[in-house]
Amino acid sequence: MDWPSFFQSIANGVLIAGLYASVTLGLTLVLGVMGIVNFAHGELVMLGAYSTFWLFTMLGIDPLLSIAITAPLLFLVGIFVYRFTIRPILKDPPLNQLLLTLGLSIFLQNLAMILWKTDSRSVITSYSGMSLHLGMVHVGATRLITFAISVALTAVLIVFLHKMRLGKAMRAVSENNTGSWLVGINVQKTYMLAFGVACALAGVSGSLVSTIMYTYPMVGFKLSLKAFCILILGGLGNISGALLGSLVLGLTESFVGTYVPEGSGWAEGISFFLIIVVLIIKPTGLAGTRRE
Amino acid sequence: MGSSIRWKTTLPLAILCAFLLLFPKLVGSYFLHLAVSGILAMILASSWDILARTGQVSVGQAGLFGIGAYSSALLYQRYALPPVLGMLAGALIATFVSIFLGYLTLRLRGIYFSITTIAFAEALTVIWLMTPDITGGAMGVSTPPLFGGDREKAYYLILAILAAVVAVVWLIEQSRLNFAFTAIRENEDVANVLGINPTKYKVLAFMISAFFTGFAGGFYSHYNTYIIPYEVFNLGVSIACLVMPIFGGLYTIAGPILGTVLIKAIEEYLRVTFSYGHQIAYGLILVLVVLFMPEGLLGLWRGKILPLFRSRPGR
Amino acid sequence: MRKDAPAKMTLLQVDRLTKHFGGLAAVHDVSFHVGEREIVSLIGPNGAGKTTIFNLVSGVYRPNSGDIRLGGESIAGLRPFDICRKGVGRTFQIMQPFPKMTVLENVVTGALFGRKPKVSMKTAEGEAVELCRLVGLGDKLKAFPKNLTVPDQKRIEIARALAVRPKLLLLDEVMSGLTPTETDEAIRLVLKLRETGATILLIEHVMKVVMGISDRVVVLHHGEKISEGPPFLVVDDPKVIEAYLGKMVDGEDEPAC
Known part of the structure; x- marks a missing residue:
C-alpha cells in the first residue's frame, strides 16, 4: 500500500472538514434554535468571502485579520435580514420558510453576479504557497491555519452555548420556546441574536473560504449543498452530528479524489450522492435526529 | 341562470383558444419563438404546481427536465428515434426516475425532499460531466432542427402538450385526487388517519409532474438543437419552475400560466439589461411573494382587486 | 381491581401494550378491551398516557410490545391509513x-x-x-x-x-373547553351515536361526561392501568382517589362540576 498518499488523504480530508464544519455550524445554530433550514446561509459565506477579497485587494488587509471585520459585518447583515425577512415568517409553515430563504439565496447569488461578474477570484498572500512537512504528509499553511481557526470557532461556540447566558437562552429556546418565555427569556430577541451569530459565523467561514478556494458567486451555494449533506449525515440540528458529518464528507471526498480514477471530478458530486445514499439507508441521518 | 354563467367562462375561453390556434398566422418568427419558449415554461410551471398540491416543494425539476432532454437527444443520436417518440421516451424515463426518487424521499418530511431534489439535479450534472462516452459530457449533444426547423409545427406540438397538462390538472381538480392532495398538503398526519396513504399520492403527483417536465425537456433538446449539462440541469431551471406558479398563484390552473407570462416578460427585459444575474428577479419575487402576497397574483386579484369592482354597485 | 368478563362481543382488545419514548415509558403493560356497542372512557391525570394509547390504536405510533386486535385481527404496527380502512376513526385533542x-x-x-x-x-x-x-x-x-x-x-x-x-370511534377530549350547555349537547350527540350502533372509546376530563355516558372506565396513571370497571365503582377505588381525585379537587380539569 502507498502509505504516504493514504496519510496525505487523511490529512487533506480532516483539514477540509474543518472548513465544512465552520460553514455547517451557523446553519446548525439557526436550525437548532429556530427550526429553520436557511438556504441562504452559503450566500452569507459567499458575502464574507467577497468582503475578505476586497479588503485584501483594495486595502491590503490580511484575510485572516479581516475576520475581525467580516464577522461583525455579517452579524449586522444577519440582524437586518432577520428583522425584515425572517421575523415576519417565524410562525409560517416550513414551506414558506424554505421558499423565503431560497429566494434570498437566489437573490444574493445573482446580486453577486451583477456586482462582481462570474470571475473566480483568489486571495494570494505571502504565506499562501508555504507548506509544512509532517512526516510523510505535506500540509499547506493556509489550510492548517483555516483548520485551526475552525476548531477554535467550534470550541468557542460550544462554550458559548453551554456557559454564557445568551448561549444558554438559545439552547433553552431550542428545547421549548413557550417554556423559555415563561422563565423570562425574550424569545424574539434570542432568535435575532442566534441568527446574527450564525451570520457572523458565516462571515468567518467566508474569510477562511477566500484563502483556500476560489471566490465566485455560486461558491456559497456549493457550500450550502455540502452543509446540507453534513446535516443529513449528522442528524439535523446538533453540533456533534455536524462535526461528525463534516469529517465523513471531508474524508470521503479526499479518498475518492485520491483513489478513484478521475476522482477529483467525482469528488465534487460526493455530497449529492451521500445525501441520496444516506436517505436510502437511514432516513433520520446517521447520528439520529431530534427534529423531523 | 346556469347557461349565462357558462357563457361567461366559455366565451373568453373559446376566444383564447382561437387566438392561440391562429397565433402563428398573426406574428413573425421572433414572436413565435418567444411563444414557444413561453409555453414550454408554462408546462414546467404547471407540472411543478401539480406536485406542490401535495405540499412538496421540488427544487430539482431541472434533473427531470435534463433527463427528458438527454434521453430524447441521445435516443435520436444513437438509434435515430423520431423526435416526438423520443420526447415520449424522455417523459417516460423521467417518470420512472421520479418513482425511484419519490419512494426514497417522499415518505420523509418535506424539507428532506426539497434538499434531495437539489442534490439530485446537481448529482446528474456531475455524472454527465464525468461520463462523456455515454452522455456526451461537457461538449453536449446536438440534434437536427425539429420538423426541419418549421417553428409553426413546433408551436402546435408544444401547445398540444400544454393543453394536455391543463386537461390533466382539470381532471385532478374534478376527482378524488384533489381531496387527497389537499388533505396531505394541509395536514399529513390527519390525512393519514383518514385513510389516505400520503406516500402513494405524493409519488403519484411527482410522477405526473415528472412526465410533463421530461416531455418538455425532450421538446427543448430538439427545438434548441443543442444541449449541455450546465444548461439543462441548471439550478436556474429548477428555480424558474417554482417561481412562476408561486408568483401567479399556487394550486390553480390559471396561476402558473399567468405567473409564467409575467416572469418571462420581466426576465426578457432583464436579460437585455444585465449580461449575468437576470435571475435576481426570481429571488426578489420569491421573497416578496412569501412576505406580502402568499396567495400570488390570483390571490391578490380575488382578495383585493375584485372586491373593489364588486362593491361599486352597492355604493 | 375488577375484571369484567366481556358481556358482548369484544371489538377492541388491547393486550399488554407498551410504548417507550427514549427511556421514558409513556404506556406500560396496559390491557383492556372495548365490547361492541360499548362506550368506554379512558381517564387519568395529564401525562397518564391516554393520548399515547389513541396514537397506538390508530397507528400514529408503533408499539414497542404488546398487541392490539380489532375484531380478533391484529392491527398493531399497521400504518394509520390501513387501520382507518379496517374501521377505526378518531378525532384529535387539538x-x-x-x-x-x-x-x-x-x-x-x-x-x-x-x-x-x-x-x-x-x-x-x-x-x-x-x-x-x-x-x-x-x-x-x-x-x-x-x-x-x-x-x-x-x-x-x-x-x-x-x-x-368506523367500527370503533376514538374521541379525544371532544367535550373539553365547552360550556355546560354545549357539553350537554355533545353528550346527547354521543348517546345518539351509540343508538346508531357505534362503539366508542373516549378520553375525557369532564367527570360529568364520564359518569353520565360510560359503560366502563379505564383509569391510567403514569402510563399504567390502575383501575377498570363501571364508573360508580371506579370513583370509589382508593388507588384512583389517590392518583386522580387529588387532582380533581384542585379543580383545574373540572369546569363542568
Missing part, C-alpha cells in the same frame, strides 16, 4: 380540520378514502351531507373551519371521523 376546505369537503375527505371498498364522489358527498346534519352542521356546509365556533369545529372533527364509517 382540533385539526383542514383549514382550506369547507366543512362539507372536510367530511367528504373522510368518506372518500377512509373505507373499503371505495365509494364514488357522489355517494361520499351524499353521506357527508347526512353526517353534517347528524352532528348539527347542516346549515354550515359551505363554511370554512376558521369562521366557526369551537364546538362547531369539534363537530367537524366528529363528522369527519364518522365519515370513515
Whole structure:
C-alpha cells in the first residue's frame, strides 16, 4: 500500500472538514434554535468571502485579520435580514420558510453576479504557497491555519452555548420556546441574536473560504449543498452530528479524489450522492435526529 | 341562470383558444419563438404546481427536465428515434426516475425532499460531466432542427402538450385526487388517519409532474438543437419552475400560466439589461411573494382587486 | 381491581401494550378491551398516557410490545391509513380540520378514502351531507373551519371521523373547553351515536361526561392501568382517589362540576 498518499488523504480530508464544519455550524445554530433550514446561509459565506477579497485587494488587509471585520459585518447583515425577512415568517409553515430563504439565496447569488461578474477570484498572500512537512504528509499553511481557526470557532461556540447566558437562552429556546418565555427569556430577541451569530459565523467561514478556494458567486451555494449533506449525515440540528458529518464528507471526498480514477471530478458530486445514499439507508441521518 | 354563467367562462375561453390556434398566422418568427419558449415554461410551471398540491416543494425539476432532454437527444443520436417518440421516451424515463426518487424521499418530511431534489439535479450534472462516452459530457449533444426547423409545427406540438397538462390538472381538480392532495398538503398526519396513504399520492403527483417536465425537456433538446449539462440541469431551471406558479398563484390552473407570462416578460427585459444575474428577479419575487402576497397574483386579484369592482354597485 | 368478563362481543382488545419514548415509558403493560356497542372512557391525570394509547390504536405510533386486535385481527404496527380502512376513526385533542376546505369537503375527505371498498364522489358527498346534519352542521356546509365556533369545529372533527364509517370511534377530549350547555349537547350527540350502533372509546376530563355516558372506565396513571370497571365503582377505588381525585379537587380539569 502507498502509505504516504493514504496519510496525505487523511490529512487533506480532516483539514477540509474543518472548513465544512465552520460553514455547517451557523446553519446548525439557526436550525437548532429556530427550526429553520436557511438556504441562504452559503450566500452569507459567499458575502464574507467577497468582503475578505476586497479588503485584501483594495486595502491590503490580511484575510485572516479581516475576520475581525467580516464577522461583525455579517452579524449586522444577519440582524437586518432577520428583522425584515425572517421575523415576519417565524410562525409560517416550513414551506414558506424554505421558499423565503431560497429566494434570498437566489437573490444574493445573482446580486453577486451583477456586482462582481462570474470571475473566480483568489486571495494570494505571502504565506499562501508555504507548506509544512509532517512526516510523510505535506500540509499547506493556509489550510492548517483555516483548520485551526475552525476548531477554535467550534470550541468557542460550544462554550458559548453551554456557559454564557445568551448561549444558554438559545439552547433553552431550542428545547421549548413557550417554556423559555415563561422563565423570562425574550424569545424574539434570542432568535435575532442566534441568527446574527450564525451570520457572523458565516462571515468567518467566508474569510477562511477566500484563502483556500476560489471566490465566485455560486461558491456559497456549493457550500450550502455540502452543509446540507453534513446535516443529513449528522442528524439535523446538533453540533456533534455536524462535526461528525463534516469529517465523513471531508474524508470521503479526499479518498475518492485520491483513489478513484478521475476522482477529483467525482469528488465534487460526493455530497449529492451521500445525501441520496444516506436517505436510502437511514432516513433520520446517521447520528439520529431530534427534529423531523 | 346556469347557461349565462357558462357563457361567461366559455366565451373568453373559446376566444383564447382561437387566438392561440391562429397565433402563428398573426406574428413573425421572433414572436413565435418567444411563444414557444413561453409555453414550454408554462408546462414546467404547471407540472411543478401539480406536485406542490401535495405540499412538496421540488427544487430539482431541472434533473427531470435534463433527463427528458438527454434521453430524447441521445435516443435520436444513437438509434435515430423520431423526435416526438423520443420526447415520449424522455417523459417516460423521467417518470420512472421520479418513482425511484419519490419512494426514497417522499415518505420523509418535506424539507428532506426539497434538499434531495437539489442534490439530485446537481448529482446528474456531475455524472454527465464525468461520463462523456455515454452522455456526451461537457461538449453536449446536438440534434437536427425539429420538423426541419418549421417553428409553426413546433408551436402546435408544444401547445398540444400544454393543453394536455391543463386537461390533466382539470381532471385532478374534478376527482378524488384533489381531496387527497389537499388533505396531505394541509395536514399529513390527519390525512393519514383518514385513510389516505400520503406516500402513494405524493409519488403519484411527482410522477405526473415528472412526465410533463421530461416531455418538455425532450421538446427543448430538439427545438434548441443543442444541449449541455450546465444548461439543462441548471439550478436556474429548477428555480424558474417554482417561481412562476408561486408568483401567479399556487394550486390553480390559471396561476402558473399567468405567473409564467409575467416572469418571462420581466426576465426578457432583464436579460437585455444585465449580461449575468437576470435571475435576481426570481429571488426578489420569491421573497416578496412569501412576505406580502402568499396567495400570488390570483390571490391578490380575488382578495383585493375584485372586491373593489364588486362593491361599486352597492355604493 | 375488577375484571369484567366481556358481556358482548369484544371489538377492541388491547393486550399488554407498551410504548417507550427514549427511556421514558409513556404506556406500560396496559390491557383492556372495548365490547361492541360499548362506550368506554379512558381517564387519568395529564401525562397518564391516554393520548399515547389513541396514537397506538390508530397507528400514529408503533408499539414497542404488546398487541392490539380489532375484531380478533391484529392491527398493531399497521400504518394509520390501513387501520382507518379496517374501521377505526378518531378525532384529535387539538382540533385539526383542514383549514382550506369547507366543512362539507372536510367530511367528504373522510368518506372518500377512509373505507373499503371505495365509494364514488357522489355517494361520499351524499353521506357527508347526512353526517353534517347528524352532528348539527347542516346549515354550515359551505363554511370554512376558521369562521366557526369551537364546538362547531369539534363537530367537524366528529363528522369527519364518522365519515370513515368506523367500527370503533376514538374521541379525544371532544367535550373539553365547552360550556355546560354545549357539553350537554355533545353528550346527547354521543348517546345518539351509540343508538346508531357505534362503539366508542373516549378520553375525557369532564367527570360529568364520564359518569353520565360510560359503560366502563379505564383509569391510567403514569402510563399504567390502575383501575377498570363501571364508573360508580371506579370513583370509589382508593388507588384512583389517590392518583386522580387529588387532582380533581384542585379543580383545574373540572369546569363542568
